[in-house]
Amino acid sequence: MRSSYLPHLLAALLIALAGLTACSEPDGPADTPDATDEDTDIDDVGPDADTDADAGPQTCEFQSECALGTYCDTEAGECVPAPECGRRDQWIPCVDAFAEINPEFARRTSCIEHKCVVHCALDSHCPAGNVCTDNGECLPFTGELTGEHPGGDAPAPLQAGVANVLMKFPIGLSMGGYGSRAAFNAGRYVESIRPSRGQMHGLYARGLALDDGTRQLILLRAPIIFPSGALHEAVARRLQQETGRDWRSSLVLSGTHTHSGPGRHWHLPAGDEAAIPLGTLGTDEFHQEAFDWLTDSFAEAALAALDDLAPARMGWDVVESFDVDDVISSDRWGATPAFDDNRVLMLRVDDLEGTPRGVLVSFGSHGTHNSGDYMTGDALAGVERGLEKALGEHYDRFVPVMYFNQNGGTMSPRGDRYGHRGPQIFERIGLHFAERVIAPLTQMETTTEWSFKGHTQRFSIQVDDLGYEPGEFAMENSPTYEGEFYHGAFQCDLPEDDDPATFAPPGEFGCMGIHEIAFHRPVTLFGKSQVTALQLNDLTIVTMPGELAMELGWDIQRALRDAWGIDPFNSFTWGYAQDHLLYLSPTNVRGERPPFPGHSLVGDLDDYPEFTFSFLQGGYEAQMGTWGYKFGDYLVDRAVEAVGIMRGEDVTVSVPEPLPDEFAPTGQPDFPMDPSDPDDVGRIIDQPPAQVERRQAVDITWRGGDPGAEMFQAPRIALERADGEGGFEQVLLPSRAPYDNREPVFMTRIRQAEDEAWEWGAYWEETKDFPTGTYRFRIEGHYLDADSGERTPYSATTDSFEIVPSTAMVIDQIEVLSPTTFSARLAYPAAGEVLTSGPAGDRAKLIGSFRMHHPEVASGLPIPVMADSEFNTLTGEVRQGQSALNFTDVTVSTELETVEGRNNVPVTRAIITLDGELSEGEADFELLLTDLLGNNGELLTTLSVDLP
Numbered sequence: 001m002r003s004s005y006l007p008h009l010l011a012a013l014l015i016a017l018a019g020l021t022a023c024s025e026p027d028g029p030a031d032t033p034d035a036t037d038e039d040t041d042i043d044d045v046g047p048d049a050d051t052d053a054d055a056g057p058q059t060c061e062f063q064s065e066c067a068l069g070t071y072c073d074t075e076a077g078e079c080v081p082a083p084e085c086g087r088r089d090q091w092i093p094c095v096d097a098f099a100e101i102n103p104e105f106a107r108r109t110s111c112i113e114h115k116c117v118v119h120c121a122l123d124s125h126c127p128a129g130n131v132c133t134d135n136g137e138c139l140p141f142t143g144e145l146t147g148e149h150p151g152g153d154a155p156a157p158l159q160a161g162v163a164n165v166l167m168k169f170p171i172g173l174s175m176g177g178y179g180s181r182a183a184f185n186a187g188r189y190v191e192s193i194r195p196s197r198g199q200m201h202g203l204y205a206r207g208l209a210l211d212d213g214t215r216q217l218i219l220l221r222a223p224i225i226f227p228s229g230a231l232h233e234a235v236a237r238r239l240q241q242e243t244g245r246d247w248r249s250s251l252v253l254s255g256t257h258t259h260s261g262p263g264r265h266w267h268l269p270a271g272d273e274a275a276i277p278l279g280t281l282g283t284d285e286f287h288q289e290a291f292d293w294l295t296d297s298f299a300e301a302a303l304a305a306l307d308d309l310a311p312a313r314m315g316w317d318v319v320e321s322f323d324v325d326d327v328i329s330s331d332r333w334g335a336t337p338a339f340d341d342n343r344v345l346m347l348r349v350d351d352l353e354g355t356p357r358g359v360l361v362s363f364g365s366h367g368t369h370n371s372g373d374y375m376t377g378d379a380l381a382g383v384e385r386g387l388e389k390a391l392g393e394h395y396d397r398f399v400p401v402m403y404f405n406q407n408g409g410t411m412s413p414r415g416d417r418y419g420h421r422g423p424q425i426f427e428r429i430g431l432h433f434a435e436r437v438i439a440p441l442t443q444m445e446t447t448t449e450w451s452f453k454g455h456t457q458r459f460s461i462q463v464d465d466l467g468y469e470p471g472e473f474a475m476e477n478s479p480t481y482e483g484e485f486y487h488g489a490f491q492c493d494l495p496e497d498d499d500p501a502t503f504a505p506p507g508e509f510g511c512m513g514i515h516e517i518a519f520h521r522p523v524t525l526f527g528k529s530q531v532t533a534l535q536l537n538d539l540t541i542v543t544m545p546g547e548l549a550m551e552l553g554w555d556i557q558r559a560l561r562d563a564w565g566i567d568p569f570n571s572f573t574w575g576y577a578q579d580h581l582l583y584l585s586p587t588n589v590r591g592e593r594p595p596f597p598g599h600s601l602v603g604d605l606d607d608y609p610e611f612t613f614s615f616l617q618g619g620y621e622a623q624m625g626t627w628g629y630k631f632g633d634y635l636v637d638r639a640v641e642a643v644g645i646m647r648g649e650d651v652t653v654s655v656p657e658p659l660p661d662e663f664a665p666t667g668q669p670d671f672p673m674d675p676s677d678p679d680d681v682g683r684i685i686d687q688p689p690a691q692v693e694r695r696q697a698v699d700i701t702w703r704g705g706d707p708g709a710e711m712f713q714a715p716r717i718a719l720e721r722a723d724g725e726g727g728f729e730q731v732l733l734p735s736r737a738p739y740d741n742r743e744p745v746f747m748t749r750i751r752q753a754e755d756e757a758w759e760w761g762a763y764w765e766e767t768k769d770f771p772t773g774t775y776r777f778r779i780e781g782h783y784l785d786a787d788s789g790e791r792t793p794y795s796a797t798t799d800s801f802e803i804v805p806s807t808a809m810v811i812d813q814i815e816v817l818s819p820t821t822f823s824a825r826l827a828y829p830a831a832g833e834v835l836t837s838g839p840a841g842d843r844a845k846l847i848g849s850f851r852m853h854h855p856e857v858a859s860g861l862p863i864p865v866m867a868d869s870e871f872n873t874l875t876g877e878v879r880q881g882q883s884a885l886n887f888t889d890v891t892v893s894t895e896l897e898t899v900e901g902r903n904n905v906p907v908t909r910a911i912i913t914l915d916g917e918l919s920e921g922e923a924d925f926e927l928l929l930t931d932l933l934g935n936n937g938e939l940l941t942t943l944s945v946d947l948p
Contacts, residue, residue, distance in 0.1 A: 062127050063118045064138035071105070071118045082118075085111035089275065091520040095481050106481040108136065110520045121487075121522040122460055123658045131659040135269055136521040141659050143237055149215060149454075150245035156213030157448040160349045161308030162358035163207035164400045166742065167222060167297040169262040170671075170707040171196055171375070171714050171750050174284040176225035176266070177259025178371050182280040188671060189707075191270075191287070192279035193263065197844035198749030198761075199714055200376040200423055201385075202742030203261060205297040206402040208349065208358055209305035210314075210536075215452040216245075217534065218302045219252045219360065221402045223367075223377035224261040224294065225283065227253040229530055229545070229579035229661035231265065231294060236660075238299040243306075248660065249456040252532055252543060253298060254404045254577040256380040258367030264290035266580070267525060267663050269518045276517060288666045312357065313350040313446035316539050318343050318569065319437055321598025322363075327432050328383075329365035331550070331600065332412040335496040335617035337608065339550045340364075340411065342598035344437060345404075345572050347536075348444050356391060356399045359441065361433075362574060364407040364550060369415070369425050372836065373844055374747060375713075379413035379429050380405070385735070385744060386430015390438045392735035405576045409547030409583050410621055419858020419902055421833040423744065427852035453535035455646035456578070459638050460528045460656045461488070466630045472506040473628045480515050488514040488526045488626040490582060494618030501609050503616040506629060514626065526626050528658045529579045531635070533642040540571045542639045544584055548575030549621060551586040551613045552632050554594050556639045563640045564647060568595060579661075583624040587632035589613040673708035675786035680757065681705055682779065682796035690799070694768050694806040694935060695829065695853070699845070700798060701761040705783030707750055709791050710760075714748045715781025717741045717762045722774035722800070731775075745851075747834070749844035763846045767853060768806060768828055769933050776800040809929045809937025810862060811874075813909075816945050819917035822878075824939075826871065826892065826908045826929055827862035828853065856906055864908035865931055867894040874910050876927035880918060880945070889913040918945050 058065070058079040060072035066079035073080045083097035091109065094116035098106035105118045119136025120126050126138035133139055174193035175181065187195035205222040218239075232253050239247040255261075259282075268278040270285040279285040322344045323329060331340045347360040367378035377384070384401040391399040415429030463473060463486050474484040489511035494504055514523050534541040542556060553573040560566040575584065588611050593604045605613065615622045615629035625631060637654065644651040686701040704715050718740035720728035731739035741748045747763040762777070777798040785792040806828070813825040831849035838845025854863045865871050871892050878885045891911045899905040927939040 151215040159211040160312035161209035161305040163304035165301040176263030191285040193284040197373040201744040205301035207301040207305035226255040226580040233660040258378040315446035333410040335619035338600040362404040364411040382426030382430040388735040390434035398736040407553035421859040423850040457642035496619035500612040503611040533646040543577035545579035546581040585615040676783035805934035811939035879924040885914040
């Protein structure tokens with residue numbers, strides 16, 4: 001029996017979105033995509049649409065061969081008049097009419113210009129050589145499927161290439177990830193999400209190319225929320241154009257899943273094709289130029305990796321039990337018992353002398369700490385930068401690290417155990433990670449002998465293939481044929497159920513049918529997908545197209561073991577790769593406990609009731625799935641097929657294999673770009689002060705170019721140090737990367753002045769141990785020259801400045817212990833959380849601290865002067881009346897205390913012994929504190945002495 005749950009989800013979402021529009025930020029004109037004309041959509045697909053009616057009925061085999069106002073009667077083989085309907089959102093008469101004519105058509109009909117139209121849902125609904133795309137249209141497939149994999153003719157020792165390419169997009173582009181960023185008419189590069197206003201560091205596409213002599217593979221990752229099948233196809237075609245080979249089964253695209261990377265690249269229905277502004281769900285409306293930028297970024301990284309191919313050694317290892325205390329990531333799916341494998345995969349690529357050239361790491365997490373207006377790779381970039389720092393210190397060279405997400409759908413980022421906030425968390429999580437993997441990574445054995453395989457298996461997704469009984473994936477009164485969710489559904493009414501003995505009965509909860517968001521058209525994004533299987537010697541990797549749950553990841557590994565004898569210790573899964581279908585949850589995981597020693601599951605899976613580990617337990621992870629509870633098993637089957645085909649096993653593919661994703665270009669105009677005054681660009685507005693103390697925040701601003709001209713991303717600002725010979729040289733970071741705003745040591749922002757000129761700012765701070773000396777900032781950027789119409793470079797340098805020791809050390813909490821002793825707390829200033837605190841014209845202006853200044857002290861708490869490694873001297877006297885009492889002994893210790901409700905906070909206190917006795921009454925305390933780094937602070941205060 002179907003649920004009588006009322007289908008009010010769409011209305012509720014519309015109300016919520018209407019509320020969000022009240023919070024829009026009207027900074028400037030929005031660039032609104034041109035909606036595709038409906039007449040053109042339909043008329044162009046029928047080659048004989050203008051045939052004279054006197055010529056008789058148009059013969060047809062497919063719906064795309066009939067003009068608007070007719071449909072193909074496939075039994076008669078003729079185009080016949082279509083049923084009539086009302087507005088675009090009134091498709092129910094079409095469903096009802098075709099239910100009597102041909103129920104199959106009733107599943108995929110919509111109302112366009114008062115006529116019922118039958119759309120395609122599969123490539124088989126289209127003529128040969130056509131792909132079903134653009135939400136139900138048949139269009140010519142323009143790719144070339146040769147099956148000629150990249151590689152040579154004979155096995156050879158390993159060659160590898162590493163790429164680190166700055167991604168192509170402007171600051172101001174919306175970020176993919178959070179619906180809470182919804183806004184309308186908020187800027188040039190956005191539609192229904194507010195614009196980015198800065199970045200915490202540069203965002204890079206990174207790649208690893210591998211060649212065993214007969215097969216080449218390319219593994220690419222970028223700090224985006226996820227890739228799509230269309231993006232994978234676009235990059236594969238670019239590589240095919242450059243190399244002449246078919247890369248579809250040799251190319252992996254992965255998104256780290258930061259929620260603060262460039263958006264507008266997902267082909268969601270938009271404009272007149274969507275019932276609601278779907279971009280407000282978190283990714284913003286699709287824009288062709290944004291998609292092309294991302295394609296360029298991935299393709300350039302791939303080609304750079306190929307260009308970098310050279311003889312190499314490589315090794316791989318999995319560190320088990322690496323995060324059993326959940327300081328890096330933790331299980332977030334509260335509806336199920338803890339299920340975290342606590343494994344991290346590592347690949348290290350060396351030159352022939354054993355010096356690392358690149359590192360790949362993979363474990364499950366989210367990139368969800370930042371929801372503000374600054375672009376960042378979030379916690380995952382913190383992991384990469386933290387390990388790069390450790391590798392730079394170990395090998396004295398920069399070694400790029402690329403993070404590939406594993407089963408991150410049910411995992412949250414941590415790094416907050418000690419109370420760090422904002423970007424400080426990223427630095428802390430990177431330190432955690434590096435501490436746990438640097439030893440096994442540097443000790444890893446490598447070899448030149450490698451063998452590679454790869455296979456990408458595409459598959460359609462139709463409700464009939466998922467095995468649902470009538471009514472199981474349906475909702476009474478849902479506005480579609482028989483209430484079934486033929487095109488998928490999400491936002492299901494599945495509150496988190498933390499009782500393993502209960503679960504939501506299939507068919508008895510409501511969902512929003514995906515047909516509702518696209519006026520009953522099949523949404524191409526959710527109707528097909530792909531997985532890729534890779535073999536790297538004895539390591540098997542399978543990609544999954546979405547937010548892969550830990551439970552489903554294990555289900556896949558176990559199925560590969562059972563089907564093909566693959567040891568789970570030698571297999572790994574990558575979510576957020578090759579395509580995206582939102583959350584991927586298990587159907588019903590049963591059997592023994594996973595064998596991994598650090599796995600968090602207590603007991604065996606069979607110790608728990610049926611459906612304990614299932615979509616049917618509900619929660620956000622289930623609500624944001626698209627194909628219901630049986631989709632998990634469907635994906636397991638697809639993984640087994642893909643790996644079997646890759647291995648050369650006898651495999652029968654059980655569902656249709658569609659053509660790769662290809663969408664028609666939208667025809668949207670490119671974003672505009674404003675020229676700048678060549679005499680004004682590079683002018684420094686806010687110079688650094690002549691003297692800058694360690695830990696003092698500095699805000700530098702200058703006139704620059706339009707964000708489109710400054711692209712890639714922001715202009716570069718770098719730190720240079722006087723070389724002692726009258727010049728300046730580039731400073732390097734501990735990672736051995738250049739000290740500039742491509743690394744997380746500046747926070748760069750954009751603003752528009754009252755005269756509408758573009759201005760840029762960089763917020764900068766350093767730590768208490770930063771080397772003193774003479775420094776300056778160098779700025780390099782581009783502007784649009786009005787005369788030439790070309791992007792033109794500019795450069796500038798700030799005034800030089802001296803970095804000097806801090807004078808802000810803190811002595812406080814004086815407590816008289818006896819007539820001859822008192823205590824004091826010794827600290828550096830607290831590092832408060834960084835916050836935006838600017839006026840309307842400079843909303844991204846910052847206050848606070850974005851750097852981590854102590855690994856075990858929370859944001860906002862005083863930072864101890866460590867007794868054993870930092871403290872130097874505490875001197876002074878205490879005056880009372882005419883007496884001056886001097887210090888005879890100072891004992892300093894650092895102990896764990898409870899501070900402002902937080903336990904186990906390190907605090908340094910000194911106990912000072914005087915050469916005389918204090919008496920009741922007022923006393924003047926004069927104290928001077930120094931550390932071993934030359935920093936200092938003093939306390940001059942009068943206190944009332946109350947002897948104990």
